[in-house]
Amino acid sequence: MQHTTGHILPAPTFNKIPRFEHQVHVIAPAALHAIGELFIEHDVQQHYGVGLLHRHFDLQDNQIMLHRLNAGDIDVCSVCDVHSVDATLLVPHSLYLNSMLTFEPFEYSLGDTRVPHFDTSFLDALRDLLISLALRETISLVPNPSDGMPNGIIVENTLAGIEATQSTVQPREWTPHKGDTAVITGWRFHQDQLGRLQIVEVKECVKNGAGVHNVT
């Protein structure tokens, strides 16, 4: 994995990540199962889960996607000028397998001390698996958000007027407004008491009837 210090994902590279509207919206259960087994085998499921790789915005030079927690633990991910933040505090948030077949951050956060150390053997195995499943451009590596939301699901909407998305925790029985649909974009893995792999949907993005995110 590349270190963030001194290297920020260039905007033209970020802009090659599929837009939400263009990304596939369904991952085969068998593929998720294979990925989950790998997480369990390497015992990294506490730290990370997987996401549907996508972006919502085009970046200009020197811009990044930055996650910040607002009051009430609301995660806002916004387009941000890299010079407006202390670059030494930038840490990877979400990573994807780039065209060089290296995991690279494409969204950042500021100084989150919970960012785990990645072991190379896990990343190498995940790289090989995603390639063999033809999911290199479809699956991302994301923080496991399960700590604060045992019975909830994260719902992401696009904010009006600014280039940002906002993620809030909703009850698991949450459903989108009539006419809207929700696409599952995040999963975590764990083993139940019988040692069976469980795949838990943890995040969804809302699409309105016009095919884009809700504006709240």
Ligand SMILES: [Zn+2]
């Ligand atoms: Zn999204």
